Amino acid sequence: MPIRRPEPIAVRRNRRPKPKPETDALGFGRFFTDHMFMMDYEDSRGWHDPRIVPYGPIELDPAAKVLHYGQMTFEGMKAYRSPSGGIRLFRPDMNLKRLSRSNVRLGIPPIDEELVSEAIRRLVLLDRDWLPAAPGTSLYIRPFILAVEPLLGVSPSREYRLIMIMTPVGSYYEKGGDPVSIRIETEYVRAVRGGLGGAKTAGNYAASLKAQEEAASRGFAQVLWLDGVHRKYIEEVGSMNVFFRIGEKVVTPALSGSILDGVTRDSVLRLLNHWGIGTEERRIAIDEVAAACRNGTMAEAFGTGTAAVVSPIGELDWDGERLLVGNPGEAGPLTRRLYDELTGIQTGRAPDPFGWTVALDGSEEPAKPGRD
């Protein structure tokens, strides 16, 4: 394929911007901004027609492959407001690379990362007034790719649509939240090596819903997934990567192909190494976790992900046995330090020694009522 300059992004402004919700009502993923980005793919044309349009329902042929075979990928990242009012993204290149990797696994053509990166910049700047200012709030950006070819044959689609929507996120998770109780899942599995676990795709979530619902009905916040083959090694917690501080070492499951390569996971490992704290990426048997809880060496445990950043785990339930982590009822010191440091870097409150943040600037005028 010849290298060509990306097509310019067409913009059709929303003439009827919505009122912004109150910060207290935000929650996660309940309100959407005034615009969305879209572009299309056909085998013969590649990705084309990049455009920003008013947010709204999309039309999809009922035979679109995604609706029958789940061929899709997605990403999740956030824009943050800095103390001086600027807007920052956190390691967006990692999300775009991961989207391309997920695409490869799902048989979807790669994206033009430069073009999607420009689309993020334009969309965030256009809807910048939707980025809340209160501490702990952010604007969540959700790009996703759907197989839209109307054909019920089981084969990779020859047509796709990339859509990107944005939702303001409240400060629900501020301070990393209180430690939660987690149920160790011994019946269901979410992914196996060789399957889709390393890709960000809807099917992994579909596989997790029943277990999550059963755990929630028993009062647990999330499930801790074990590997699908031996039912023995730790994988992830809910849809977050998981870390344990056992004694003076911090351990997390190695990327084996069945868990997601989290941007927050990578950032936590880099920070810990920077601080001189020993880390290990390896297989962690549930028996090792249980033994450490029983003998009092399980000092801290936490999940990591873009949504909650760092989320402390207070106890684990293993077939009815309560396994306690650290000091009951409070997040451990390292969990808190990681949360503060990461959110500090993300919002520009703390120095960014790794060059992780990308400041957005540009002349894009925010959407205002009455403009076209």
Ligand SMILES: *Cc1c(COP(=O)(O)O)cnc(C)c1O
């Ligand atoms: C998105 C996701 C994560 C967290 O990844 P981040 O890049 O840190 O947000 C972890 N596990 C699963 C299954 C995910 O989908």
